[in-house]
Amino acid sequence: MKKAAFIFCSALVMGTVLSSVTGCGSLRQGGNVPALKKVFRDEFQVGVAFGTPMLEADQEPARQLVARQFNACTPENEMKWSVIHPEPDRYNFEPADAVVAFAEKHGMEITGHTLVWHLQTPDWVFLDDQGGPASREVVVRRLRDHIHTVMGRYKGRVTGWDVVNEALSNLPGGYLRDSPWRRAIGDDYLVLAYQFAREADPEAKLYYNDFNLEKPDKLASMLRLMDELAAQGIHLDAVGNQGHSHIDYPPAKALDNAIATLSGRGLKINISEIDLSLYSFGDKENRYPNGASREILATQAERYAELFKVFGKHHQHIDRVTFWGVHDGLSWLNFLSEFERPDYPLLFDRDCRPKPAFYALIP
Ligand code: G3I
Numbered sequence: 001m002k003k004a005a006f007i008f009c010s011a012l013v014m015g016t017v018l019s020s021v022t023g024c025g026s027l028r029q030g031g032n033v034p035a036l037k038k039v040f041r042d043e044f045q046v047g048v049a050f051g052t053p054m055l056e057a058d059q060e061p062a063r064q065l066v067a068r069q070f071n072a073c074t075p076e077n078e079m080k081w082s083v084i085h086p087e088p089d090r091y092n093f094e095p096a097d098a099v100v101a102f103a104e105k106h107g108m109e110i111t112g113h114t115l116v117w118h119l120q121t122p123d124w125v126f127l128d129d130q131g132g133p134a135s136r137e138v139v140v141r142r143l144r145d146h147i148h149t150v151m152g153r154y155k156g157r158v159t160g161w162d163v164v165n166e167a168l169s170n171l172p173g174g175y176l177r178d179s180p181w182r183r184a185i186g187d188d189y190l191v192l193a194y195q196f197a198r199e200a201d202p203e204a205k206l207y208y209n210d211f212n213l214e215k216p217d218k219l220a221s222m223l224r225l226m227d228e229l230a231a232q233g234i235h236l237d238a239v240g241n242q243g244h245s246h247i248d249y250p251p252a253k254a255l256d257n258a259i260a261t262l263s264g265r266g267l268k269i270n271i272s273e274i275d276l277s278l279y280s281f282g283d284k285e286n287r288y289p290n291g292a293s294r295e296i297l298a299t300q301a302e303r304y305a306e307l308f309k310v311f312g313k314h315h316q317h318i319d320r321v322t323f324w325g326v327h328d329g330l331s332w333l334n335f336l337s338e339f340e341r342p343d344y345p346l347l348f349d350r351d352c353r354p355k356p357a358f359y360a361l362i363p
Contacts, residue, residue, distance in 0.1 A: 037070055044315055046070055046322075063102070081115075121181075151197060152200055155204070160205030161205070163206050167182075194234040208236050210242065244274070246276070247278050267317075270320045270322070279343065288343075302360065305361065328349050
């Protein structure tokens with residue numbers, strides 16, 4: 001790192017620590033710093049996930065930050081089945097409409113997230129009138145209606161969709177995850193979902209989204225899924241490798257290998273949900289209750305830099321890198337049910353000020 005940048009970074013780290021403790025903002029918010037969307041404009045779009053919490057009155061600085069920094073977005077929760085289609089005959093478009101309106105106002109490209117997932121899907125989808133398992137035929141019809149209705153509403157406005165999310169198993173040697181969709185329909189639920197999505201919006205890009213694709217077993221499953229979909233005439237426009245990372249995982253080399261392998265098979269890879277927890281996977285401590293230390297934020301900055309070096313190397317195969325949250329205070333990692341502790345996984349702190357990780361990405 002250049003000396004001047006290092007001094008500036010150190011000042012920012014100090015400010016971040018103080019601000020996290022006191023909540024007061026002695027350093028300026030990110031108004032005059034470079035915009036990520038401009039820094040990376042020749043490589044990929046820089047996206048961000050947000051939802052209705054960011055549209056609340058006290059989040060005006062976050063909205064200004066998003067408008068200035070990012071040129072793509074993903075609604076974090078508002079298009080998930082449980083939110084947008086909570087009951088058989090009731091769609092709830094208001095939250096998604098609000099997110100889409102904000103994105104359009106600021107010229108951001110929108111990725112729809114997500115049509116088919118084993119989580120955040122109401123039980124009624126899989127049940128009949130008596131509360132027993134619904135037939136394959138009924139569940140297939142519900143899947144088709146849902147995809148047509150949701151994609152139809154945002155046709156021409158949402159340019160790409162995470163059609164299926166996290167269908168692959170994380171067990172060694174496993175292939176498809178045990179999921180209510182698979183139990184109700186069978187393994188072809190993925191093919192059907194992509195067929196329905198293609199019918200609903202022939203112009204939309206269709207993605208498959210998952211995590212840990214840098215793990216050899218999961219990468220092998222991804223390649224198998226891609227081949228099996230292709231054999232049924234389904235060609236993915238891109239795979240989203242989520243990118244939820246940790247202070248010590250994944251190694252840049254593993255990510256590099258995964259992107260090289262997937263792109264070598266002609267696939268585009270988007271980094272669809274990046275963040276970088278200060279915790280190792282499985283760490284149950286609450287290590288930073290009053291703010292992150294200077295040392296750990298510097299390590300985080302180095303980690304972000306090494307991951308972005310990999311993205312830069314493969315930029316011809318990556319259309320978009322999307323951060324999963326606007327600033328540390330809005331990250332889902334603060335709300336994990338198994339841990340009650342703050343985390344600091346993003347480029348901007350709770351006062352929307354750039355962290356050392358932000359400066360580590362700026363040339
Ligand atoms: O905001 C409330 C908070 O006020 C309350 O104190 C707390 C108590 O549990 O809940 C908070 O809301 C939670 C919200 O996350 C906070 O971000 C919701 O209960 C919880 O259901 C919600 O979880 C979402 C999760 O998907 C499940 O749908 C996260 O927001 C969202 O970031 C996360 O996103 C997923 C992607 O869709 C798919 N890939 C993995 C990624 C992370 O799990």
